[in-house]
Amino acid sequence: MRDKVRVMTDTLIHHLKDAPPPPLGPSDTEACVSGQIADAIIASGLTDRPIGDLIQTVMDRLTQAGVPLARMMVGFRILHPLFDGMTIAWTAENGVEVEYYQALTEDNPDFTLSPFYWMIKGQVPELQLRIDRDAMVDKFPLLQRLREQGFTGYYARVVTFGEGPMQVGTTDGLALSWSTKSPAGFSERDICIMQQILAPLSLALRVMIKDQIARNTLNAFHGPLVGERILSGTVKRGDGERLAAALWYSDLRNSTGLADQLSVEGFLELLNVYFDCAAGAVIEEGGQVLDIVGDAILAFFPADAAGEEAAATSALRAALKAQERLVEAKARECKCAVEINFGVGVHFGDVVFGNAGTRERLKFGVIGRAVNEVARTQDMSKLLGQPIVATDQVVSRARPDAGLRLNDMGLHDLRGIPAAKRLWALRHNADIAPANAG
Numbered sequence: 001m002r003d004k005v006r007v008m009t010d011t012l013i014h015h016l017k018d019a020p021p022p023p024l025g026p027s028d029t030e031a032c033v034s035g036q037i038a039d040a041i042i043a044s045g046l047t048d049r050p051i052g053d054l055i056q057t058v059m060d061r062l063t064q065a066g067v068p069l070a071r072m073m074v075g076f077r078i079l080h081p082l083f084d085g086m087t088i089a090w091t092a093e094n095g096v097e098v099e100y101y102q103a104l105t106e107d108n109p110d111f112t113l114s115p116f117y118w119m120i121k122g123q124v125p126e127l128q129l130r131i132d133r134d135a136m137v138d139k140f141p142l143l144q145r146l147r148e149q150g151f152t153g154y155y156a157r158v159v160t161f162g163e164g165p166m167q168v169g170t171t172d173g174l175a176l177s178w179s180t181k182s183p184a185g186f187s188e189r190d191i192c193i194m195q196q197i198l199a200p201l202s203l204a205l206r207v208m209i210k211d212q213i214a215r216n217t218l219n220a221f222h223g224p225l226v227g228e229r230i231l232s233g234t235v236k237r238g239d240g241e242r243l244a245a246a247l248w249y250s251d252l253r254n255s256t257g258l259a260d261q262l263s264v265e266g267f268l269e270l271l272n273v274y275f276d277c278a279a280g281a282v283i284e285e286g287g288q289v290l291d292i293v294g295d296a297i298l299a300f301f302p303a304d305a306a307g308e309e310a311a312a313t314s315a316l317r318a319a320l321k322a323q324e325r326l327v328e329a330k331a332r333e334c335k336c337a338v339e340i341n342f343g344v345g346v347h348f349g350d351v352v353f354g355n356a357g358t359r360e361r362l363k364f365g366v367i368g369r370a371v372n373e374v375a376r377t378q379d380m381s382k383l384l385g386q387p388i389v390a391t392d393q394v395v396s397r398a399r400p401d402a403g404l405r406l407n408d409m410g411l412h413d414l415r416g417i418p419a420a421k422r423l424w425a426l427r428h429n430a431d432i433a434p435a436n437a438g
Helices: 002-016 026-045 051-064 115-121 135-139 141-148 188-222 224-231 255-261 264-284 308-331 369-384
Strands: 071-077 085-091 095-101 126-130 153-160 173-180 240-252 288-293 296-302 342-357 362-367 388-391 405-412 421-427
Touching: 026 051, 026 188, 051 071, 051 085, 051 095, 051 188, 071 188, 115 153, 115 173, 135 141, 153 188, 173 188, 240 255, 240 264, 240 308, 240 362, 240 369, 255 264, 264 288, 264 296, 264 308, 264 342, 288 362, 296 308, 296 362, 296 369, 308 342, 308 388, 308 421, 342 369, 362 369, 369 388, 369 421
Parallel strands: 342 388
Antiparallel strands: 071 085, 071 173, 085 095, 126 153, 153 173, 240 296, 240 342, 288 296, 342 362, 388 421, 405 421
16 A cells, blocks of 8 residues: 555656656556545535535546446435435436435345345445346345346445444444446456445545434424524524514313323324324424424424515414314324314514523523413413414414405403403314314
8 A cells, every 4th residue: 555655646746847657557546546536525525515415426436437337325324203214326327316214124124135234134244246147136136126127246335333343223334335237247446446435435424424313313303493503503501593483382282181091102192193283284384393392382483584474474374284284184083183172372573592591401492572472372272262363463464365364353461461462363264173172
């Protein structure tokens, strides 16, 4: 390796002196090609571009260097509430495609019959096959399909992050494969180049995977708006900003009684159906779910980017969609949905959006009178027997052409709020039941 570095250094010196470089042997050429690809990998990895861009860069460089690639796949596990794993595939025809997978467990034959599973389970770090002739191909449905599509060569590696071997079910590594349709399969030069770029590629992928896991985790538990602010450095106690926003608050009716009546599993299943209806509608309309406290959901629609009219309209539409989702769940005869009733309050006001708490335990959220007002507005949905109650502040900002059905409920005193507020009942159709039960 030192000799290769010396040759490359001497070549650069001669070039700077306008003298022709000495001829390079085959192994030196491979090292130069691999070094150039490694430089491109590092440059791409240092940017904040998507992981798919890195794969596209690598495949462009490899094919330009004459490696006859027709397909590449990298797979790894992620921490995500909905998915177990993620793959990034590249083909000569379609470029880069990203796919997420559920249930990467030993009960899933699609996973257990894959070459990656076999390699990880058997602690086989490297696998090289001639797809068009090796009998081992018959062990794996994937390789059988590749054979039918005209592939001839396959080269795979398992890369472990850390000291110990990679295990099934952990996030401590990744698996990569390259495939070709060249009649000759992969040459020794092709394999050599792919081996030499494996370390920088794996390192760049490891950084990106860890970043992806961090973002997924923060977004799942705190929402994308809070997650992005935490990752961007808004982590000190007292960091924050003042925002105008439409605020959204929902509460499950008779939650205490339901918790007493149902098993733990049954009550959690019911809560998840309720959250899918309420929080799911907020997310669908572009809002941010800031907090789930027991069975109460606090969300908001910031007006800084979209404007006050758009934020107010989206918040009101989310309230309608939440109730519509519940109606649809009941129509599907979902057993949990029959027991669910909830009210929604919608308001508009200024809030402080930032960090507060002790030095050791901080919480990122919204603070201010408007937060109390939206919670009290939701309380009125129960007293007034209406599924959705909104304040004049949010209704007056909604788009006039939004087609919202609003009934003026008059002025009402909200508990703990000094001045009476004009409230409106928002209804979509007669199928939405009153939210005053329990």
